[in-house]
Amino acid sequence: MTTAVVRLLGYSLVDSKLAYVDRFKDKDEIWTGFIPYVSIAVEKGIISGYKDNTFRPKIPVSRAEAAYIIWKAYGEGAKLQAYEPSGVNPQVKKFEGDWNTIGSDELSIALSFADSSNGSITFFSEGEGITRPFTYFQNKTDSIVIHLEENEKTTNMILALQDDNTVNLEVVLGDTYTLKRVTANGDSTNSAAENPLDLKAFEGEWWDKDKVFGFEIKATGPDSGTIEYIDRFSITELFTVVSSNAKSIVIQIGDSKKVVSLTLFSQDTLMYIDGMFTFDMSRK
Template identity: 25%
Template sequence: MLKKSKVTISVIAILLMLCSTVPVNADTNIQIIGNGNTVTFNDLNGYSWASDAISSFASRGIIEGDGNGKFNPANKVTREQFAKMLVLTFNAPLKNATSETFADVPTGRWSSTYIETCKDFLTGYTNPFGGLPTFHPAEAATREDIAVALVRMLGLTDKDANNAKYASYMFSDAGSISSSLLGYVSIAAERNLISGYNDGTFRPQQSISKAEAVVLLNRATKQAVTSINSDLDLSAKVITSNDPKKVTLQIEAEEGTKVTVDGNSVTMNNNGFGKYEGSYPYTFTGEGSKTFTVTGTKAGKTKTVSATAAYQLDAPVLTITYCPGEVANKNINLTGSMYDKNYSTTLTINGSKVDVSSEGKTSNWFWPCTLKEGKNTFNFVLTSSSGKTTTQTKTVNYSVGGPELTITSCPAEVSDKNVALRGTLYDKDYNTVLTINGEAVATSTAGYNSNWNWTYSLKEGENTLNFVLTSSSGKTVSQTKTINYNAAKPELTIGYCPSEVTNNTVTIRGSIYDKNFSTVLTINGEEVDTASADYKSNWEKTYTLKEGENTFKFVLTSYSGKEVTETKTITYKAAQSDTNPS
């Protein structure tokens, strides 16, 4: 048993020796090996001020030893080592460069991924001759480098310093601090991320040890968040304004958080109480809702929250104070008022613009309109400049009375061909036109009583007259009258026509007349004379007689067809000679 035990112990010892001789390059191992395991280093005597932080970082896989149980806390930290520590401390998502960012960091270098990930925090050096900048990965990281990297990793800038020249007052060697980095060193010193030495110096270009680097990073994580795994403090709420289409997203986040809204960067300002505040204005182009995606990032942590704003407008207010259902007048005035708290408005009635109002002001409107007989429909549409509408429909029934026709003179019997017709016409609301047998005779204006007269030429016998009075509304009134015209016969006067004569020639004389018509006189079929209507014409005609009886037939005919006939006889006796025969 004893021998067997010794053999067993020897085998274990050999295995331990073999394992201890296997070289472990901590700088090339990018795997996290801690994951909460207890890691103990045997070279931390004299580093009680850093031992807890070193153990914590080792257990989380942020740092590693040399494989022989040693941490080598006094060793200087190179820039690439610190890049790795910075990335792992804040659990930043790793980034792989697709091409070289720094001339001295090829993509195959073990630290290239860490350097690429934290290049915005631990920056390189500009090439004064152009070309790619350099990083100097193997150089020792300086206190100035680390102060700036810690401030930037926390999401802070030199503008977050309470006093951008704080380092100038605190450190006697502040002149040695790069001028462009003075603000970063100031905020790092203000927040005790890094401190100076007992002699009042900062020593910006001095390197730091691995132990110092761990303590500084540990201190930074405590300022950044309570726990590296705790949730990022980020909130957003919607603030409305007097203009409902304009809203502001009010954002609050823990100090150093970079914030975007829907991918757009938001300027965050230090409120002096350890918080960042920012705002994101948004204007709706139409009614609806908008959900904002707010993303905050800090020290490798990301949190997304959302906030929703809605834009829903009230419709403009339309009041109709007068729009009766029944009227007897053609012309009425529609009245009312309109209002919108936030927008100007326009009122139309049946598509015609009636009035406008300014935002926040009540406007009284009126609209004169002319109705048609029967049902009149009115569509009221009040539209705000936001596009919101209010609609009302009203109906007004207009009962039109017919126009009034009065005939004051239209005799039933006349003996004259021309008769004068008289009367009046009237309509309260409309113009009118009077026709007699289709011929326009007179007109009247709405609301005025018009006297009319018209001389009409009759035909003999019965004359029917159709009186039609039509208003411009289309309403009509009709009357029918009959006038009987008995035309008088023309007047024939024979002034001289002797019954006996002894001369064989005779001149017959007289006159002809007709009040209403022209006339023609014939004697024995021969036209002797004519006369115009209402004109007395004297006529005479000389005839050579034959011995004995001479008969003359007088016919006077008017253009109405009436005639007068007379017959006269003249006896011609030749005179006897008084000479006696011898």
């Protein structure tokens, strides 16, 4: 019921703050696909849970509870502003692509952005790429701050554009690098200069390790296709490729502003980022 009300009110999952479900002691009983809806409902005051800090997702809602939720949604809730999907700022898009240390192989990276707060970075070394998700915020029009979490540690990096093809990368409490953009004609000193991935490399059915979240990708053209989300509510969406590099593509779903970043680890493993979730996926 919570999911239905949030959908009817027109809220977008892009801006869902998942931490709002942490108040519930039984949050692990909430099916993964419904967590963003529950989070928005809590944030907007549509629901608050029970007095013992539980949500009780498996217990049928009573008529009194249903009436209260509807009143909150359409009485109090009518005063609320609906969420609007937020995409990647054009200024941030300037950071996207492949970058190499000037005159050496010291550092090579590829950056891609899924939405206004999430992205992925691939570190290249000896022909291999390691991709990690990150969150970020725009500090200035020519600067962003990246928060990269790995092995229970957080690495903060500041990227500042000097011009369209030069960026300074400063690891907070660490080293500073000056990087040059890898051009389309292959001006590079290492593997980050590989040609952009063919969409067909992503075709097929993919599932997370728990077999809860799955989707199937089919290419209908060099830069377009369909993505079918395979769960209890199977949905098929059209998409177009809006950017790509040697390891990743970013697709835009339909006519909306929702974007999804897909990064290949290998032929049969990839990372999925859509602004709400990050999943390591395996090909079926």
